[in-house]
Structure formats: structure tokens, C-alpha cells
Amino acid sequence: MLLDNLTFHPIYSQLSLPVKHRFPIEKYQGIYDALIARGVQPDRFVTPEPISVEYLKRFYDHAYVDALISGQLDYQAMRRIGFPWSEQLIIRSLTAVGGTMLTAKQALKHGVALNLTGGYHHAGADYGSGFCLFNDLYLAAQTMLEEPGIDRILIIDLDVHQGDGTALLAQQDEQIITLSVHGEKNFPHRKQQSDMDFPLPKGIGDSDYLNVVDEALSLALRTYTPDAVIYDAGVDIHEHDDLGHLNITTQGVLLRDKMVLSACRQRTLPVACVIGGGYQRDIAALVAVHLQLFRAAGVLDTD
Template identity: 70%
Template sequence: MIPLTFHPVYSQLSLPVRHRFPIEKYQGIYDALCQAGVPDTAFVRPTPVTVEALCAVYQPAYVNALVNGQLDTKAMRRIGFPWSAQLITRSLTAIGGTCLTAANALEHGIALNLTGGYHHAFADVGSGFCLFNDLYLAAKTLQQRPGIDNVLIIDCDVHQGDGTAHLAQDDSSIYTVSLHGEKNFPHQKQQSDIDLGLPKHCTDAEYLDTLDTALHVVARHFSADAVLYDAGVDIHVNDDLGLLDISTAGIRARDEMVIQWCQRRGLPVACVIGGGYQRDIDALVTVHLQLFHAAGVLAPDSYKNIS
């Protein structure tokens, strides 16, 4: 059984009315999976990552200021959330969830977190709804395991994984791939090992061809022991922030391509759901569910009658 990491706190955050972040989607994905017949035994609950673990990888002054509510207003504005103890609990639990998912992927070959992909966070600053970078932390955590020396991060969120790229820029043991919208946030891109910026209104065929090329390049230049995959769905044609024209079927094909590429090479892959910003939560959940179909968690079309 494929382990699915979830905690109700993922969606337990009070935000201002009409806030841009769709906090309800995590609970929505969980509910849809349960309604589709996924048993309770498939879900594992994470514990919050410790402040000590964060400080070992990120700047302690930043970590402690944010956790204790002492970060200045400008820095919180860049993150995009009002500070609250609830925000910290939720964030630490979500990041713990990605680390747990990575550990479970080593044991089961594949594991999925029902949140994650906080790739805009740097060592000393948060940005774009990201407080701490779960992908880089999970990669460094994996490297503490025997036999895991090199970790590949494949980021298919529509927004470049700038924080991840910057954190790993001098770390040859972590290889970063970002397939993103060129004319989109962040305006100042960082240097990943492979950066592929896509034009506005990019369609399925162009997107999938670009991804296929990227995977071929990775296979030639990097010998990975494990993979972290950010399956952001803000590339979808109906996403409010994406600017690309990728269909739901295109997202399923993308996720299948990445997962099958890992499986053919015997690489454990830990998946996070990444971004997605449709205000229609039911529609957004349906798009996110493509990852769970691609991973084999859901049978084809098992969500059709989910409301």
C-alpha cells in the first residue's frame, strides 16, 4: 500500500476573507481520496519538524524569529501570511510531512504528501506562501540514510523553485530541475541545474516534450539515489495564477512520465502536491487527484462522482 501523509492541520489556518491561498484544498483532497475508497490504513500522520532540525539547515536567527513571531512586518508580507501560532504549527507539520514522505518512499518505492512544495523559502527568508523549504530539508534528511548520497529534485510547479535552487547551488549532491512558466513569479529567477522556462499559453504537447528532454538530460548527467517530485498543478489552463494552457489529461501524463521514469530506474520517489490556485476548490481537488491516479493510489475515473 502506498503511504499517504496527511494531517487535518494542513487545512487548519484562519486567513483573511478572499485570501489568495486555497487552504481548504488539503482537506478536500483527503476527503476525495476517502470517498474514492482509499482506506484509513493508507494514511500516516506526520509530527512537526523540530526547530533544531530547521536550524541545522537554515539560518537560526530567521528560524527562531519566525517561529516566535518576531519577524518584521516586511518579511511577513513577503511570505504572504499574517503571523499566528496556528500558522507555525501548520507549517512545521507540513514540513515534517514531507520529510516523513521521503522516508516512506525509501521503504515503499513511492510515497505522497497531501501538501508540500514550499520551494520559495530560502535559508534566511520566506516568500510566496513558503516559510521553510521542505524539499531541500527532506533531501538533506534523506542523505543521512545509508546509500542515499545524491538526491534529485524535480520541480514542475508553474513557479520556479528559486529557494530550492539557491539552497542547492553549491551542493553537488542535490540536483535541481525546474520546469516553470518563464513570465511568472518569481521575477528574479535563481539558477537550478536545469531551468526550462515555458512561454505563456504553452500546451500539453510542448510541455510534455520539454519534460521528456529534461529527464533525458538528467539521466546523462546525474546519478540519483532518490527523487523528490513537486507536482504543482498551477500549470493548469484554469489556474488563476498559471498562465499556461495545460489540460487535466496533460497533468496526468506529466505525473505518469515522472513517476514511471523513476520506477524504471528503481529510484524511490517522494511526491508533494505543490501549488494550485483555482478558487473553485472542487475543481482544484480534481486536478490535484491526477497525481494519485498516476501513482496508482486511485483507479481510473474513481473520482467522477465525488462532489
């Protein structure tokens, strides 16, 4: 039986950005097209609705939410986010966050679910940063905690950049555990304190990297015994990524994703996955690296 455990909306890639803008907005549609071309049926996908402003305000600063949505956020605050303001930016962002929340629900239903965007881990309660307007990982955790029998969520963030916004949001929340394995000398310059941080040196390769991930996973799962997992599978760790500064091969990315999903499966932990960061300018090459998550999850064959 085919599962409806993939989340996608065309609006994920429908955002006009200035020429040579650093964000690879086309990659989301590229991942969807690549999955369809490889035989994934369209009925495997569920379509998210935008998250409501009222729900956002349950967890985020009202003034920030209102100013950002209305286009009244000041220049410096928008510059920190890294996108020019537009109505489409807001609709797209609310839908992407809604997609991660829907993915969290689908993970509880199916055991594993994947959003073809997500990982907006730099946003805090009253600010956006690093291409992140609203922190979908934190909201997805809150969504999972609303379900009976789900009392503790582990957010595994393996994007090359520390999940600083998530760490800050969850710092006083004992039900949400944050784990970040990230480049020590990479953005953000000022790191926050996650429940568990594993900083990596520049240029680390597959073997050493996978050993760190294995250690981090084992320690986190043993120490915190979560009821569900949210996994940020950022591929900006890749050797060809423009912003990563690490030396992880495509095979290394696949092995990492298999490691995470296998650890969750062995413990029967529902896991909601987002694709996270990835900044190669060659969109086809970038999509190929992101597809490793879908191979690890069994959506595609590991050819």
C-alpha cells in the same frame, strides 16, 4: 497489501486566513476527503509530527527561524511570505514540513510516497516567500541523504513557479540536484540558477509542454544518475489556474505525472511526491486536478 505511503494531517487545512485571501488552504482536506470517498482506506495514511526547531537550525539561519517562530519577524518579511502571523501558522507549517520529511522516509521504504501538502520551494535559508516559510524539499533531500546508499538526490520541480529557494539552498551542494520547469514570465520575478532550468512561454499547451518535460527528465536522469527523487507535482500549470498562464489540460497533468513516476520506476528510484501549487478558487475543481498525481501513482484508478 496496502502501503502506508500517504501522508496527511488535518492541520494542513486548519489555518484561518483573511476573507478572499489568495491561498486555497481548504484543498488539502479536500484531497483527503476525495481519496477516502473514492475508496482509499484510512490506514494507508501516516500522520506526521512537526519538524523540530533544532533540526531546522541545522540548515536555516537561526535568527530567521527564531524571529518567525516567535512572531518577531518584521512586517516586510511577513508580507513577502504572504500570510498573517499566528501560532497556528507556525504549527501548521512545521507539521507540513515534517510531513514531507516523513514522506521522503516512506518513499525509501515503499518506492513511492505522497504528501497531501508540500512544495514550499520559494523559502531560502534566511527568508520566506510566496506562501513558503521553510523549504521542505531541501530538508527532505537532507533526510534522504542520511540513509545508507543514498548519495545524490534529484529534485524535480514542475510547479509553474521556479523553485528559486531550493535552487539557492542547493547551489553549493553537489549531492542535491535541482531541476525546474516553470513559466518564464511568472513569479518569482528574479529567478535563481537551478542545476537545470527549462523556462516555458505563456500559453504553452499539452504536446509542447510534455515534450519539454520528457527532454528535461531524460537529460537530468542521464546526466546526474540520482539515487532518489523528490517530485513537486504543482498543478498551477493547469489551463484554469488563476496564477499559471499556461494551457495544460487535466489529461496533460495526468500524463506528466505518469511520465515522471514511470521514469523513476523504470530506474528503481524511490520518489517522494508533494502536491505543490494550485490556485483555482473553485476548491472542488482544484482537488480534481491534484488527484491526477494519485492516479499516476496507482492510489486511484485512472477513470
